[in-house]
Amino acid sequence: MSDPADPISLTALEAAERIAGGELSSEEYTGACLDRIAAVEDRVHAFAHLDPDAALAQARALDERRRSGGPVGPLHGVPVAVKDIFDTADYPTECGSPILRGRRPMRDSTAVARLRAGGAVIIGKTVTTEFAYYHPGPTRNPHDPERTPGGSSSGSAAAVAAGMVPLAIGSQTNGSVIRPAAFCGVYGCKPTHGTISRHGALMLSQTLDHVGTFARSIGDTALILQVLAGYDADDADTRVLAAPDFLDMAADEPPQPPRFAFVRTPVWDKADAGTREAFERFVDDLGESVQTVDLPDAFAAAWDDHRTIMAVDMAHNLRPIVERGGEAGASKALREIVAEGGRANALRYLDARANAKRYAAGLAEIFKEFDAIITPATPGIAPKGDATGSPMFCSLWTLTGLPAVTLPLLSGEGGMPLGLQLIGERGGDARLLRTANWLVQQAAG
Amino acid sequence: MSDPADPISLTALEAAERIAGGELSSEEYTGACLDRIAAVEDRVHAFAHLDPDAALAQARALDERRRSGGPVGPLHGVPVAVKDIFDTADYPTECGSPILRGRRPMRDSTAVARLRAGGAVIIGKTVTTEFAYYHPGPTRNPHDPERTPGGSSSGSAAAVAAGMVPLAIGSQTNGSVIRPAAFCGVYGCKPTHGTISRHGALMLSQTLDHVGTFARSIGDTALILQVLAGYDADDADTRVLAAPDFLDMAADEPPQPPRFAFVRTPVWDKADAGTREAFERFVDDLGESVQTVDLPDAFAAAWDDHRTIMAVDMAHNLRPIVERGGEAGASKALREIVAEGGRANALRYLDARANAKRYAAGLAEIFKEFDAIITPATPGIAPKGDATGSPMFCSLWTLTGLPAVTLPLLSGEGGMPLGLQLIGERGGDARLLRTANWLVQQAAG
Numbered sequence: 001m002s003d004p005a006d007p008i009s010l011t012a013l014e015a016a017e018r019i020a021g022g023e024l025s026s027e028e029y030t031g032a033c034l035d036r037i038a039a040v041e042d043r044v045h046a047f048a049h050l051d052p053d054a055a056l057a058q059a060r061a062l063d064e065r066r067r068s069g070g071p072v073g074p075l076h077g078v079p080v081a082v083k084d085i086f087d088t089a090d091y092p093t094e095c096g097s098p099i100l101r102g103r104r105p106m107r108d109s110t111a112v113a114r115l116r117a118g119g120a121v122i123i124g125k126t127v128t129t130e131f132a133y134y135h136p137g138p139t140r141n142p143h144d145p146e147r148t149p150g151g152s153s154s155g156s157a158a159a160v161a162a163g164m165v166p167l168a169i170g171s172q173t174n175g176s177v178i179r180p181a182a183f184c185g186v187y188g189c190k191p192t193h194g195t196i197s198r199h200g201a202l203m204l205s206q207t208l209d210h211v212g213t214f215a216r217s218i219g220d221t222a223l224i225l226q227v228l229a230g231y232d233a234d235d236a237d238t239r240v241l242a243a244p245d246f247l248d249m250a251a252d253e254p255p256q257p258p259r260f261a262f263v264r265t266p267v268w269d270k271a272d273a274g275t276r277e278a279f280e281r282f283v284d285d286l287g288e289s290v291q292t293v294d295l296p297d298a299f300a301a302a303w304d305d306h307r308t309i310m311a312v313d314m315a316h317n318l319r320p321i322v323e324r325g326g327e328a329g330a331s332k333a334l335r336e337i338v339a340e341g342g343r344a345n346a347l348r349y350l351d352a353r354a355n356a357k358r359y360a361a362g363l364a365e366i367f368k369e370f371d372a373i374i375t376p377a378t379p380g381i382a383p384k385g386d387a388t389g390s391p392m393f394c395s396l397w398t399l400t401g402l403p404a405v406t407l408p409l410l411s412g413e414g415g416m417p418l419g420l421q422l423i424g425e426r427g428g429d430a431r432l433l434r435t436a437n438w439l440v441q442q443a444a445g
Numbered sequence: 446m447s448d449p450a451d452p453i454s455l456t457a458l459e460a461a462e463r464i465a466g467g468e469l470s471s472e473e474y475t476g477a478c479l480d481r482i483a484a485v486e487d488r489v490h491a492f493a494h495l496d497p498d499a500a501l502a503q504a505r506a507l508d509e510r511r512r513s514g515g516p517v518g519p520l521h522g523v524p525v526a527v528k529d530i531f532d533t534a535d536y537p538t539e540c541g542s543p544i545l546r547g548r549r550p551m552r553d554s555t556a557v558a559r560l561r562a563g564g565a566v567i568i569g570k571t572v573t574t575e576f577a578y579y580h581p582g583p584t585r586n587p588h589d590p591e592r593t594p595g596g597s598s599s600g601s602a603a604a605v606a607a608g609m610v611p612l613a614i615g616s617q618t619n620g621s622v623i624r625p626a627a628f629c630g631v632y633g634c635k636p637t638h639g640t641i642s643r644h645g646a647l648m649l650s651q652t653l654d655h656v657g658t659f660a661r662s663i664g665d666t667a668l669i670l671q672v673l674a675g676y677d678a679d680d681a682d683t684r685v686l687a688a689p690d691f692l693d694m695a696a697d698e699p700p701q702p703p704r705f706a707f708v709r710t711p712v713w714d715k716a717d718a719g720t721r722e723a724f725e726r727f728v729d730d731l732g733e734s735v736q737t738v739d740l741p742d743a744f745a746a747a748w749d750d751h752r753t754i755m756a757v758d759m760a761h762n763l764r765p766i767v768e769r770g771g772e773a774g775a776s777k778a779l780r781e782i783v784a785e786g787g788r789a790n791a792l793r794y795l796d797a798r799a800n801a802k803r804y805a806a807g808l809a810e811i812f813k814e815f816d817a818i819i820t821p822a823t824p825g826i827a828p829k830g831d832a833t834g835s836p837m838f839c840s841l842w843t844l845t846g847l848p849a850v851t852l853p854l855l856s857g858e859g860g861m862p863l864g865l866q867l868i869g870e871r872g873g874d875a876r877l878l879r880t881a882n883w884l885v886q887q888a889a890g
Contacts, residue, residue: 240685316795342792349791350761 007032012078012166012220016119019066019077026059026066026077030121033079037124037164043145045138046159048084049091050124055079058121074247075227076119081159081168083152084125085132085202086112095202096128096137096152099325109200110232111169111211118227123165126155129388131318132171132202135331136386141183143416144382150180151388153214157184160214167224168214173204173310174398175378175391177212178406182377182419183389185408187215190394191225191429193401194239197232205313206237207353208306208398218437221405222250225429241427250433258371258435260286261293263423265375266300267392272380278410278418279376286442290374293366302359303392305352306399312349315341360400360426367425372435377419381412393421403429405436409443452477457523457611457665461564464511464522471504471511471522475566478524482569482609488590490583491604493529494536495569500524503566519692520672521564526604526613528597529570530577530647531557540647541573541582541597544770554645555677556614556656563672568610571600574833576763577616577647580776581831586628588861589827595625596833598659602629605659612669613659618649618755619843620823620836622657623851627822627864628834630853634658634666635839636874638846639684641670642677650758651682652798653751653843663882666850667695670874686872695878703816703880705731706738708868710820711745712837717825723855723863724821731887735819738811747804748837750797751844757794760786805845805871812870817880822864826857838866848874850881854888 007015007029018024034052041047062077082088085095087105094100107113112122127137129152139154141147142162149158153170157180160168170177172190181188189212196211203209211228215221225246232238262283268276283290315338322330322338330338366373376393383389397404403426406419422439424432452460452474463469479497486492507522527533530540532550539545552558557567572582574597584599586592587607594603598615602625605613615622617635626633634657641656648654656673660666670691677683707728713721728735760783767775767783775783811818821838828834842849848871851864867884869877 312791312795315792316799319792342790344791345787346757346789346791346794347760347764347787349794350757354761 008036008163010166011217012075012215013223015166016075016078016223020072026062026121027056029077030055030059030079030123033123033165040142040162040164044140044142044158044162046081046126046155046162046164048094048096048125048127048137048155051091054090055121055123062119062121073117073119073227074223075115078120078167079123079165080115080120080224081123081126081156081165082112083156083168083170084128085171086169087200088112088122088125090122091125093125095132096130097325097329099321099329105200107200110197110234111201111228114228114230120227126153126159126168128152129154130331130334132173132176132204133314133337134333134388136388141382143185144414146384147382147416148183148386148388150183150382152176153180153212154388156214157181157186157188160184160186160216166216167220169224169228170212170214171201172210172212172394172398173208174306175394177210177214178377178394178404178419178421179389179391181214182406182417182421183382185417187218187221187408188406188419189213189221189225190398190404191229192403192427194235194237195429196228197230197235197238199232199234203317205310205317207309207313210398218250218433218440222246222433244430246430246433249430250437252434254434254438257289258438259369260290260372260374261366261370262290263293263295263373263375265295265393265396267303270379270392271376274412275376275380275418278412282410282420283374296362299359299362299396301355302396302399305355306395308344308348308352309356309399311337311341312344313341314338356399359396360402363400363402364425367428372432373423375421375423377406377421381416381418397423402426403432405432407436407440409440453481453608455611456662457520457660458668460611461520461523461668465517471507471566472501474522475500475504475524475568478568478610481607485587485607485609489585489587489603489607491526491571491600491607491609493539493541493570493572493582493600496536499535500566500568507564507566518562518564518672519668520560523565523612524568524610525560525565525669526568526571526601526610527557528601528613528615529573530616531614532645533557533567533570535567536570538570540577541575542770542774544766544774550645552645555642555679556646556673559673559675565672571598571604571613573597574599575776575779577618577621577649578759578782579778579833581833586827588630589859591829592827592861593628593831593833595628595827597621598625598657599833601659602626602631602633605629605631605661611661611665614669614673615657615659616646617655617657617839617843618653619751620839622655622659623822623839623849623864623866624834624836626659627851627862627866628827630862632660632663632666632853633851633864634670635843635849636670636674637848637872639680639682640874641673642680642683644677644679648762650755650762652754652758655843663695663878663885667691667878689875691875691878694875695882697879699879699883702734703883704814705735705817705819706811706815707735708738708740708818708820710740710838710841712748715824715837716821719857720821720825720863723857727855727865728819741807744804744807744841746800747841747844750800751840753789753794753797754801754844756782756786757789758786759783801844804841805847808845808847809870812873817877818868820866820868822851822866826861826863842868847871848877850877852881852885854885
């Protein structure tokens with residue numbers, strides 16, 4: 001990755017510009033990514049399905065289209081990796097479950113269709129934990145193979161971190177984008193609930209599921225959001241809105257220095273000592289730009305509310321397939337959450353959903369004074385072993401549907417990455433990227 | 446009501462036209478309605494709150510506004526009665542419950558605000574059963590004081606039937622508009638779910654609650670829907686849509702004779718013999734315009750699904766107030782449904798909601814071939830006694846959110862009215878009124 005002539009050292013924005021200008025072909029770029037995958041996949045195990053010839057054929061077709069004067073999308077010729085819970089018409093989609101082995105969807109999910117329409121090469125499908133829940137796949141953390149890449153979007157985070165692809169998509173129902181992005185040291189983004197359509201993707205919970213992105217810069221995050229975001233009649237939670245210009249806004253200078261609320265949340269004590277110190281030091285260094293804000297006690301129940309909604313919705317959506325799989329086909333963890341959801345009381349479920357709206361209303365107050373919340377992405381660096389780590393620092397923002405990004409600005413033991421999470425106001429995704437960009441520049445300066 | 450010089454014999458459309466033209470003042474018209482109320486209220490008990498002086502003051506202000514060249518809405522000067530579950534800034538809103546005695550909202554509900562913006566005189570608040578559920582208020586059926594007017598919009602239906610007002614609004618979570626309209630022999634309409642905002646009205650169930658109307662003609666129904674329908678940011682189920690022209694469309698001749706599906710539904714056997722015969726005769730007389738369509742067996746579970754959703758949602762929304770009221774403040778029926786909802790399983794609840802979508806998808810097939818479904822509004826005429834009668838012939842259309850009207854075209858024992866219910870396709874409210882108008886003319890011819 002140190003050779004500046006090697007296209008994989010480019011950002012997606014740079015690569016897309018060179019491809020559009022004819023200085024780089026998609027075939028060369030995709031080929032370089034495939035070479036990198038070939039070199040490190042044995043160690044990382046990021047991909048569930050990869051067909052180099054098919055990826056190169058997509059790239060050549062995109063090159064041909066550009067040369068013949070056809071339309072060139074923002075991602076024209078750029079390889080993107082896709083978590084194996086998004087339906088793809090060309091690749092299998094198995095959701096990390098033996099029950100779905102060999103499943104071949106008829107059609108692309110909306111997110112994949114939008115990527116293709118934006119010119120992306122869908123290079124392959126990345127490893128997901130079983131049904132995007134806890135049971136891990138084979139992926140290892142590129143920074144240390146003894147450690148988890150995090151889950152559930154394990155392969156997408158690892159593929160971007162290992163330089164296999166500049167961009168990837170995943171999904172988050174609790175902490176499945178932010179956590180692996182933080183553990184792998186890349187930029188993860190979970191935009192406002194309903195920003196990206198989930199049609200044709202595995203559904204765990206209509207209320208909690210978000211599509212998210214992995215990239216190696218804020219600019220690249222803006223680029224892929226620009227292509228993915230938008231209304232879809234097949235996802236009732238998407239919104240009819242003027243498309244915000246993520247790219248221009250993310251690159252803009254904020255009109256005045258952003259103000260940050262350092263929100264430690266009720267789970268702060270569960271972060272390890274090194275993480276707490278790293279955050280306190282970072283916040284100290286930020287000086288007047290940041291103020292510590294403590295959430296009211298009522299927020300302590302949010303984790304239980306999230307759990308209730310997730311368990312019930314997962315039981316609603318997955319019980320038939322988990323029952324079909326039986327003990328051989330479904331992990332204990334999956335069977336347990338489905339059983340837990342099956343036992344839940346309906347009123348408790350509706351109360352949890354009503355509480356989520358209250359938390360969101362409470363957090364909205366913070367954004368009247370602050371541009372973004374600063375909080376850890378995870379309780380610490382990626383743990384050793386198979387378990388994918390705790391999503392506890394993501395649950396509240398997933399429950400409330402607020403936009404979140406994790407920035408690889410901190411590190412822990414052995415230089416392992418530690419994610420700094422920023423939360424923005426509902427719908428303020430482009431502004432959150434602008435704020436994040438400002439913070440990244442501050443940290444670099 | 447037989448004196449043609451008496452304004453209360455006018456339709457709302459005629460009265461609005463005369464008021465707009467200066468031939469009739471709102472004060473005269475409202476005064477005539479108040480006279481009628483004074484004459485029959487002792488027998489009917491339609492009103493929970495009535496202030497004749499305040500109503501006349503509204504009417505005089507509207508007359509003054511018209512004379513001074515101010516804007517004249519479609520309902521300018523026309524008295525409308527409002528079920529006492531809709532918040533009104535001038536009248537108390539007690540929802541038929543002793544727990545809320547003396548409650549005075551700060552603001553009008555959206556429906557009431559729209560009526561006022563359309564020029565209506567909010568003449569008074571009508572009797573509702575306790576919290577729009579089963580426990581009856583004092584209202585009697587204007588056709589026979591020994592019989593129920595139906596519920597829960599008892600006073601609104603009775604007030605229109607007794608000639609006290611030309612128009613009224615109510616609400617339906619199961620059969621609370623269509624049933625009382627049918628029992629009282631007026632035109633009732635429950636438009637597509639989300640057509641009229643429920644903001645500021647008592648909520649039993651976001652999924653099931655509909656605002657509906659009572660009138661003495663299809664034209665008057667179109668007139669009040671024209672004023673009430675539309676998007677409201679405060680009711681997430683309302684839709685941003687071009688406002689359909691209910692008035693013109695309802696009055697139009699259908700391009701070709703409508704085709705009707707006679708759907709007896711799985712509860713047909715629970716209709717009494719007289720009702721079944723009356724419908725079979727009516728359908729026979731319609732001849733080639735109608736075809737009998739039997740619903741698949743799966744629809745038999747819809748009534749249980751409706752019950753589950755209603756019980757859970759009512760428990761979610763009313764449990765705190767019912768607990769506050771205790772045995773003295775809440776009826777046994779209300780306490781029982783809240784307790785039932787409190788015991789329900791969350792997965793059963795989500796399954797019921799998913800099933801509702803399946804029924805709606807199944808019914809949508811019928812509207813590819815037919816303009817409307819014909820079905821009874823009730824299992825028979827208004828029963829004697831206090832109980833408000835069964836909503837069973839309404840539950841399926843409420844559960845699926847389809848537009849329904851009841852037409853007073855049939856009668857039963859002793860000439861008591863028997864409602865013929867028409868169901869239209871989702872969002873096809875204006876077309877349903879046009880179809881209904883055609884059928885009313887056929888029946889009259």
